[in-house]
Amino acid sequence: MIATHLSRRLLLAGVAAAAGLASGILPAGAVEPRAPTGPIEVTVGTSAGGTPDVMMRRMAQVLQQTGIVKEPPIVVVNRTGGSWMVASNYVLGKAGDENTYLAIAQPMLTTPITQGLPNTFEKLTPLALFVQADLVVAVRPEFEAKSFKELVEIAKKKPRSVRQAGAQVGSTDYMVTGLIQKAGGVEINYIPFDGGGSAQTAFLGGNVDMIVLTIDEALPLQKAGKARILGVLNEKRRTDAELKDIPTAREQGFDVVWGQAWGLMGAANLDPAVVAWWDDKLGKMVQTPEWKKMIADNYLRSEYTDSAQTKVLLKKIYEDHLALLRTLGLSKQ
Amino acid sequence: MMDTLSLLAHGFSIASTPTNLLFVLVGVFLGQVIGLLPGIGPAAGMALLLPITFGLEPTSAIIMLAGIMYGGMYGGTLTSVLINVPGEAASVMTAVDGHQLARQGRAGAALSMAAIGSFLAGIGAVIAVVFLTPVLSSMALSFNAPEYFLIAAFGIIATASMGTSSAVKALLVAVFGLGIALVGTDPLLGTSRLTFGSLDLLEGIDFLPVAIGLFGIAEVLVSIESREEMEPMKTRLRDLWVTKTEWLSCRMAILRGGLIGFATGVMPGAGPTVASLLAYVIEKRWSKNPERFGRGALDGLTASESANNSAVHGALVPMLALGIPGSASTAVLLAGLILLGIRPGPMLMNEQPDLVWGLMASMFIGNVMLLVINLPLAPVFASLLRIRYAYLAPGILVLSLIGAYGATLSLFTVGTTLVFGMIGYAMIKLDLPRPPLVLALVLAPLMETSLRQSLMLSQGSMSIFIERPLSAVLTVAVVGMLLLPVIRMLLARRRPGIAGA
Numbered sequence: 001m002i003a004t005h006l007s008r009r010l011l012l013a014g015v016a017a018a019a020g021l022a023s024g025i026l027p028a029g030a031v032e033p034r035a036p037t038g039p040i041e042v043t044v045g046t047s048a049g050g051t052p053d054v055m056m057r058r059m060a061q062v063l064q065q066t067g068i069v070k071e072p073p074i075v076v077v078n079r080t081g082g083s084w085m086v087a088s089n090y091v092l093g094k095a096g097d098e099n100t101y102l103a104i105a106q107p108m109l110t111t112p113i114t115q116g117l118p119n120t121f122e123k124l125t126p127l128a129l130f131v132q133a134d135l136v137v138a139v140r141p142e143f144e145a146k147s148f149k150e151l152v153e154i155a156k157k158k159p160r161s162v163r164q165a166g167a168q169v170g171s172t173d174y175m176v177t178g179l180i181q182k183a184g185g186v187e188i189n190y191i192p193f194d195g196g197g198s199a200q201t202a203f204l205g206g207n208v209d210m211i212v213l214t215i216d217e218a219l220p221l222q223k224a225g226k227a228r229i230l231g232v233l234n235e236k237r238r239t240d241a242e243l244k245d246i247p248t249a250r251e252q253g254f255d256v257v258w259g260q261a262w263g264l265m266g267a268a269n270l271d272p273a274v275v276a277w278w279d280d281k282l283g284k285m286v287q288t289p290e291w292k293k294m295i296a297d298n299y300l301r302s303e304y305t306d307s308a309q310t311k312v313l314l315k316k317i318y319e320d321h322l323a324l325l326r327t328l329g330l331s332k333q
Numbered sequence: 334m335m336d337t338l339s340l341l342a343h344g345f346s347i348a349s350t351p352t353n354l355l356f357v358l359v360g361v362f363l364g365q366v367i368g369l370l371p372g373i374g375p376a377a378g379m380a381l382l383l384p385i386t387f388g389l390e391p392t393s394a395i396i397m398l399a400g401i402m403y404g405g406m407y408g409g410t411l412t413s414v415l416i417n418v419p420g421e422a423a424s425v426m427t428a429v430d431g432h433q434l435a436r437q438g439r440a441g442a443a444l445s446m447a448a449i450g451s452f453l454a455g456i457g458a459v460i461a462v463v464f465l466t467p468v469l470s471s472m473a474l475s476f477n478a479p480e481y482f483l484i485a486a487f488g489i490i491a492t493a494s495m496g497t498s499s500a501v502k503a504l505l506v507a508v509f510g511l512g513i514a515l516v517g518t519d520p521l522l523g524t525s526r527l528t529f530g531s532l533d534l535l536e537g538i539d540f541l542p543v544a545i546g547l548f549g550i551a552e553v554l555v556s557i558e559s560r561e562e563m564e565p566m567k568t569r570l571r572d573l574w575v576t577k578t579e580w581l582s583c584r585m586a587i588l589r590g591g592l593i594g595f596a597t598g599v600m601p602g603a604g605p606t607v608a609s610l611l612a613y614v615i616e617k618r619w620s621k622n623p624e625r626f627g628r629g630a631l632d633g634l635t636a637s638e639s640a641n642n643s644a645v646h647g648a649l650v651p652m653l654a655l656g657i658p659g660s661a662s663t664a665v666l667l668a669g670l671i672l673l674g675i676r677p678g679p680m681l682m683n684e685q686p687d688l689v690w691g692l693m694a695s696m697f698i699g700n701v702m703l704l705v706i707n708l709p710l711a712p713v714f715a716s717l718l719r720i721r722y723a724y725l726a727p728g729i730l731v732l733s734l735i736g737a738y739g740a741t742l743s744l745f746t747v748g749t750t751l752v753f754g755m756i757g758y759a760m761i762k763l764d765l766p767r768p769p770l771v772l773a774l775v776l777a778p779l780m781e782t783s784l785r786q787s788l789m790l791s792q793g794s795m796s797i798f799i800e801r802p803l804s805a806v807l808t809v810a811v812v813g814m815l816l817l818p819v820i821r822m823l824l825a826r827r828r829p830g831i832a833g834a
Contacts (some may be wrong), residue, residue, distance in 0.1 A: 047376070047380075047661065047664070048376065048377070048379070048380030048383070048664070048665045048668060049376075049380070049658065049661075049664030049665045049666075049667060049668035050664075050668075053380075053668065054668050054671055054672065057383060057384070057668070057672055058672060060384070061384075061387050061672060064387075065387065065388065075384075076384075077742070078377075078380060079741075079742060079743075080536065080741070081533075081535060081536035081741065081743075082518070082532050082533075082535035082536050083518060083523065083535065085532055085535060086532070086533075086535075086536065086743070089532060114523060114524075115525065115535075160792065163790065168520070168521060168522070168523045169521060169522045169523050170522075170523045171523075189789065189792070191786055191789045191790060192520075192521040192522070192786075193521075193782070193786065194520050194521075194778075194782055197601070197657055197658045197664065198601065198602060200657055201473075201474065201477070201601045201602070201651070201655075201657050202477055202478070202786075204474050204655060204657070205474035205475060205476070205477050206474070207477045207478070207790060208790070216676060217678075220656065220676060220677075220678025220679055220680055221678065221679065223678075223679075223680060224678065224679035224680055226679060294674070297674060297676070298671075298676070
């Protein structure tokens with residue numbers, strides 16, 4: 001029922017489809033790729049410096065530095081507001097426009113659910129998902145729990161005694177906490193902050209016991225002795241040298257698997273020739289050493305899905321989020 | 334100590350290579366320009382320029398981005414003083430007194446004093462960052478929700494003393510501001526409040542368009558209706574410099590503003606805007622002539638300008654020592670680091686000494702450059718006010734509206750600005766003070782979220798505000814501030830009684 005789980009299964013389906021392509025069976029309606037004319041504007045719903053913003057800037061950086069896209073220029077524009085809805089609506093209003101794009105991030109899917117609004121992703125043209133981040137649960141170094149099991153035991157002894165800092169209710173952190181509460185049958189005192197940065201500050205200041213972080217945020221803290229990672233929320237352990245000793249929540253007996261993914265969408269009714277161009281360019285991008293190095297340096301994953309696969313995958317991810325938000329009582333759809 | 338000095342010397346050797354000197358200059362100059370433009374603050378400006386740092390040496394790139402960050406604090410002063418439109422968020426308090434000074438023909442003095450204050454406070458702040466970062470970073474972490482709530486409450490109570498009319502009026506306006514701040518998405522639960530189904534209102538009403546409307550547009554409306562105001566402001570050349578008495582009266586304002594600004598900047602939850610507000614209200618308490626505040630107090634302006642620049646430097650402490658963004662600008666700076674392939678975090682100072690110390694050294698150089706740019710230009714810019722107001726007014730309106738649009742790229746913000754322009758006009762006519770509204774709007778989110786977080790942390794017990802040592806001190810300050818007028822009133826009543834006995 002979980003996004004990352006499904007993504008892997010779908011990826012296999014994608015590989016099979018690609019094999020089909022290679023053997024010479026072109027799908028009906030295949031078109032000659034065509035680059036958009038005029039500058040490409042990627043709309044991001046967070047302010048500069050937020051994770052989705054950084055992901056899009058990295059994409060633009062690699063595409064241009066490697067020369068995969070020499071023309072037209074790619075610009076990242078921040079349109080904040082309404083938990084991604086301002087950005088979504090801006091791109092929604094640009095049907096057929098080949099210069100305006102929207103970054104895919106979880107709030108694009110979850111805000112319509114929690115606010116009871118019509119879905120954006122069904123109307124726009126999916127292009128690709130290309131970056132995934134793994135999440136870890138970490139505790140303060142002086143906190144007694146050394147494993148998920150001990151964490152759940154402590155939380156069971158006294159309900160709401162374990163305090164966790166995270167982003168707004170309805171955010172990824174909150175959904176992960178919901179999964180932990182369900183898997184362990186416990187209640188955690190979740191204290192929402194106005195962003196990941198403030199939540200981290202509260203954690204580092206010893207105001208709370210526990211936090212959900214991405215690996216690249218958590219590793220430097222663990223190295224500096226400011227946090228202890230209890231487990232990664234993947235299906236399987238990571239194989240990187242620095243990460244192979246971090247157990248998953250699942251192998252500790254708690255079925256908590258969740259992750260984050262980012263990608264790109266085009267405006268509604270985007271010309272198939274331009275879609276084919278993006279398939280070509282982004283497919284090449286994820287193969288470059290520059291991109292691979294960036295992914296490795298930041299402990300991310302890059303499971304690329306092209307426009308056709310993304311359309312299917314996005315629907316699945318949406319349904320996962322809808323199901324979880326419903327059980328958490330946050331869905332208005 | 335010696336260690337730090339040799340590291341700093343190493344930093345200077347990195348920062349003073351011709352290439353890096355050029356990047357410092359480019360950064361501070363761009364910051365100055367970006368600060369000047371209303372709406373586009375340093376954070377947005379840095380984000381806009383992030384792509385040009387790709388391919389640069391990381392140290393050069395960060396030096397330049399940081400230059401934009403503190404350069405913006407110098408630049409924002411200009412439009413605030415000259416046309417009463419805050420160039421960026423942290424210059425709101427400057428608009429209050431700066432423009433009054435300009436009308437009295439003291440624009441040059443206001444600009445020079447702001448530049449000197451920013452420079453001295455900035456240099457002081459960099460010295461503190463150089464020597465005290467490890468110590469301060471743990472101090473920064475001891476501030477959290479309960480302390481933020483008390484600081485915000487302190488600020489709101491202090492609004493009573495703002496404005497030139499009665500305290501009751503000021504508090505009423507502050508309550509109006511708090512009410513406006515409730516519009517939008519609940520900061521903790523993500524549910525919408527008072528949005529009436531409007532998507533534009535989901536993000537709430539940002540205070541920058543409100544400030545541009547209340548100060549910039551309202552001022553134009555009032556000015557064009559009275560004929561005598563159409564005369565150009567008298568700015569004689571000899572009024573363009575700071576007099577000796579002015580300097581003497583502002584010395585302590587720089588020190589106090591700088592200290593308050595730095596302390597506020599170091600806290601990850603409060604940025605330069607809160608710093609300049611706090612410095613202003615506290616300066617009013619200390620000032621020998623508090624009645625001048627709101628009517629053109631040079632010391633008030635100096636305190637808030639010194640505070641916003643030292644706060645910007647202070648925000649580097651949690652960023653460098655812990656990898657936590659303390660403000661919107663440091664968030665972009667961190668993003669810049671990540672894009673350049675450097676992972677920020679607690680190990681940054683050990684892993685990237687060239688970058689960290691080069692950056693610190695560059696800030697000394699950058700602040701000197703900004704002083705050199707701003708001091709001679711202050712009289713030049715002040716002379717702009719010699720232009721007849723009839724020609725100036727349309728320009729101010731256009732600049733205000735472009736600024737409002739530039740902040741969010743949406744026409745809704747332009748509408749907000751116009752509405753608050755009219756509200757501001759009404760407030761001037763009704764003799765209601767405008768600063769408490771803006772101040773309440775800035776402090777409300779901090780106050781609301783931190784109160785709720787505190788009570789969640791303590792599971793509903795108010796004792797959290799006295800159990801933590803820092804909170805206890807702040808609680809005493811807040812309660813004392815509430816009781817002070819009462820005690821004063823009681824004493825004043827008793828005194829004639831004693832005399833009569």
